[in-house]
Amino acid sequence: xxxxxxxxxxxxxxxxxxxxxxxxxxxxxxxxxxPLVSLVVSQPPDVVLRRITQPDIxxxxxxxxxxxxxxxxxxxxxxxxxxxxxxxxxxxxxxVVTALVVLPLVLPPIVSGMVLLTIVGPETVxxxxxxxxxxxxxxxxxxxxxxxxxxxxxxxxxxxxAAFESVDRSLEYASRSLGKSRFTTFRRVTLPxxxxxxxxxxxxxxxxxxxxxxxxxxxxxxxxxxxxQIWVSFTTLGLDNAFPAAVxxxxxxxxxxxxxNALGQNPLE
Amino acid sequence: MLELDxxxxxxxxxxxxxVDATVDDEVLAVLGPSGSGKTTxxxxxxxxVAPDSGSVSLNGRALSGRSLEDRRTGLVFQDxxxxxxxxxxxxxxxxxxxxxxxxxxxxxxxxxxxxDRRPATLSGGEKQRVALARTxxxxxxxxxxxxxxxxxxxxxxxxxxxELHALFDSLDIPVVYVTHxxxxxxxxxxxIAIFRNGTIEQIGPPSTVLREPETRFVATFTGNENLFEGVxxxxxxxxxxxxxxxxxxxxxxxxxxTVCLHPSRIRLCDPSARPADGSExxxxxxxxxxxxxxxxxxxxxxxxxxxxxxxxxxxTTVRPPAFDRLAIDAGAPVQxxxxxxxVHLIPHAQAEL
Numbered sequence: 182x183x184x185x186x187x188x189x190x191x192x193x194x195x196x197x198x199x200x201x202x203x204x205x206x207x208x209x210x211x212x213x214x215x216p217l218v219s220l221v222v223s224q225p226p227d228v229v230l231r232r233i234t235q236p237d238i239x240x241x242x243x244x245x246x247x248x249x250x251x252x253x254x255x256x257x258x259x260x261x262x263x264x265x266x267x268x269x270x271x272x273x274x275x276x277v278v279t280a281l282v283v284l285p286l287v288l289p290p291i292v293s294g295m296v297l298l299t300i301v302g303p304e305t306v307x308x309x310x311x312x313x314x315x316x317x318x319x320x321x322x323x324x325x326x327x328x329x330x331x332x333x334x335x336x337x338x339x340x341x342x343a344a345f346e347s348v349d350r351s352l353e354y355a356s357r358s359l360g361k362s363r364f365t366t367f368r369r370v371t372l373p374x375x376x377x378x379x380x381x382x383x384x385x386x387x388x389x390x391x392x393x394x395x396x397x398x399x400x401x402x403x404x405x406x407x408x409x410q411i412w413v414s415f416t417t418l419g420l421d422n423a424f425p426a427a428v429x430x431x432x433x434x435x436x437x438x439x440x441x442n443a444l445g446q447n448p449l450e
Numbered sequence: 451m452l453e454l455d456x457x458x459x460x461x462x463x464x465x466x467x468x469v470d471a472t473v474d475d476e477v478l479a480v481l482g483p484s485g486s487g488k489t490t491x492x493x494x495x496x497x498x499v500a501p502d503s504g505s506v507s508l509n510g511r512a513l514s515g516r517s518l519e520d521r522r523t524g525l526v527f528q529d530x531x532x533x534x535x536x537x538x539x540x541x542x543x544x545x546x547x548x549x550x551x552x553x554x555x556x557x558x559x560x561x562x563x564x565x566d567r568r569p570a571t572l573s574g575g576e577k578q579r580v581a582l583a584r585t586x587x588x589x590x591x592x593x594x595x596x597x598x599x600x601x602x603x604x605x606x607x608x609x610x611x612x613e614l615h616a617l618f619d620s621l622d623i624p625v626v627y628v629t630h631x632x633x634x635x636x637x638x639x640x641x642i643a644i645f646r647n648g649t650i651e652q653i654g655p656p657s658t659v660l661r662e663p664e665t666r667f668v669a670t671f672t673g674n675e676n677l678f679e680g681v682x683x684x685x686x687x688x689x690x691x692x693x694x695x696x697x698x699x700x701x702x703x704x705x706x707x708t709v710c711l712h713p714s715r716i717r718l719c720d721p722s723a724r725p726a727d728g729s730e731x732x733x734x735x736x737x738x739x740x741x742x743x744x745x746x747x748x749x750x751x752x753x754x755x756x757x758x759x760x761x762x763x764x765x766t767t768v769r770p771p772a773f774d775r776l777a778i779d780a781g782a783p784v785q786x787x788x789x790x791x792x793v794h795l796i797p798h799a800q801a802e803l
Contacts, residue, residue: 351531354498355581357518358525359545359588369544373535 217431224424232425241410242429248325248406249333249390255326256334256386261379264338265367268345279342286335293331294399301327301400324401329390336385344378345371381441388437392430451475452592452624457494457504466490466648468504473592473624479639479656480628483671487648488628492594495626496525508591508624524590528597530581532569538580539565546587555583558617575606582617593618593625599634611637632672636660644668661712662794669710669796675765676711680795687734688795692760696735698790708796713765715792718753718776721783735788737762741778753778755786 232238263282267275285293301308301318311318318324348371356366372379394408402409407430415423451474458467466487471478480488493499495506497518506513513521532541538561542552556562559579564572572580578598585593599607599614615638618625629635635642636656643653644667652659652668663669669677680690684703688695701707721738742754742763751768764786768778776784 349531351527351529352533354496354518355525355527355531355584356533356544358496358521358523358590359584360519360522361544362519370533374533 220424220431221428224428229425229428232422233429237405237410238426238429241405241407241426244322244325244404245391245407248322248329249387249393251322252326252329252333252390253337253383253387255330256337257379257383260334260337260382260386261341264341264379264382265345265371267338267342269350282335282338284335285332286339290332290393290395291399292395294328294396297327297331297396297400319400320403321401322404325397325404325406328396328400329393332393332396333386333389336389337379337382340382340385341375341379344375344382347378348374384437384440388434391433451509452495452626453505453507454491454495455505455507457491457501457506459490459494459499459501464490464648466494467501469648469650471643471650471653473626475622475624476640477618477625477627477638478653479635479642480626480645481630481632481635481639481642481671482645483630486645488630488645489596490648491645492525492596492626492628495592496523496594497521522588522591524585524588524593526578526581526585526593526595526598528600530569530577530598532572532577532581532584534569537566537568538572538576541569541580542583542587544587545584551587552583555586559583559613573606574602575610578602578610586621590623592623593621595625595627597629600629600631607634614638644671646671661715663710663796665796666708669708674710674712676709676713676716678709678711678762680707680709681705682707682795686790688793691762693737693757693762694734695788695793696790697793697795701795706798708798710794710796711764711788711792712794713752713767716764716766716786716788718755718766718768718772718778719785719787720776721785723785735790735793737764737786737788739764739784739786741780741782741784743780744773744778751778753784755784757786 233242263278267279267282270278288296298319299305301311301324303309303312303317303319308318311323316323318327352370352374353366356370357363361369391406392408393406394412397406398409398412405413407426411423411426411430414426451472453473454469454471456467457469458465460466464485464487469487469491480491482488490499494501495513497513497516501514504514508521508523513523532538533544536544539552539556542555542565543549546552546555552565553562556565559582561576561579561583564576564580569577569580581598599610602610611634618638627635627638639656641654642656642659644651644659646667652664659668660672663672663674666677678690680688680695682701682703682705683689683694684701686697686700688697688701688707688709690709695709719736737757737760739755739757739762742756744751744753747767751770751773753766753768753773755764755766756762757764766786768776776782778784
């Protein structure tokens, strides 16, 4: 009789190196998941609902959503052209510009806030001019947007750049050889093909803006965003008071991941 | 008429040009190995790449300095470059001025059945037909094609080759067709330009380029394996080693030449046969030998023959009936008959190019 079992059915096959790596990785997965589950489970739904309908939380949520939407929009308006230029340019300058774009990603957010204060702070020329014209750049929604745009816009540029690079250049050449201008080619060929990737970048930028704390607190303690509100609740009333608002932010983060996966373009994967 | 005047371009260590050529309302097949500059030529004409010097004009209109979209040069890419988010109809409609034009081109290129499908669901042949329809929809003044058949299976390639031949005949515009496939070039080209190291090595009608290569490179690239160093002995004869061959034209005595015998133009005959009276083949052009090896190439056989008493090794192609009649096999005795017209001589000054 011939042996009926294959090597992969044996005990040796079940405990191969891949299984060991997964077991070790599972420790980290638990480290991610358990605190989140613990946070959500520890908060009775009625307490969360009651807390998130209180005026300070409603105000912070509104400020966060409005400012994060605005900063995502600003990042898109200015980030897409830069991303396209980076995707199509050649030479050393492209490397330098790319490094500059990712700089806000590696800077500690609180340092980003300090850097921004040197340009738009109340004692600077820009800050004084803007305030004189009724648009203060600190302690205002504009300040929140400036801080959020600084730290989140690289997500748009980097992700959109990759999306544009994935569009075959011969498609653009084909379009232009058919008599279409560069702009028409961008609008009708490049943009539709890169759109899922761009949308993923914008979603990431929005999520990053919603969670932005370090730069924001330097530029605009008021009006409070969600992270600032959580910090204030934590430092003044304790951890339990801060938890319900944190649950809301966790919900937004999960929703972001759902959107990214729905787009099929999760750049984090 | 498409006119290329002293075009040059240098990048990444590759020197293109100078290239001069004029393409009337005809098909110029650009043939050459990979990296010889064929695609660069199309890129320069289309305006994708700006030349360092020289000029391009189309129907008397200077194209130099004009952007891609202002040139009216239709470009067909190797993979079709169809817009993947649009259906075949929308791809053609991208350039067409009316729905009627879409239907007209779809009928011409036999793609009516696939008009509502996306490119991802089309076969390679269908993609190329749609790409051609899309390019023609813009009514270009010249058509540039970059190896559109190279990624297709052989049967589809053969069929499209025939269809393209008919299509090009119906277009009264210059067509530049880049390929590395000699069969496609000879089938479609009114003229062939052989590219090497960024320049045109030879340009002319297919039959001339194949039968009368001007350089060793052209001879080798067009499948001519029988290249021998020889010396003209005066009159219409040339000596290759111990063998003297008659040529159709007189050659200056003592001149060194490369003797070029295209495999398709020399033939094998029975070892006992004598050249008939009045035969075009002089007795000295009949060489005895033995078959060294043979290959079945589908429609014909390629037979390697060692000439008896010489170091000459010849290659010839034989059709199946003759192959069977002569009972060709390794070691079989044969005679190689070389018509004087098949003896093409490349002067050494050109052969060394």
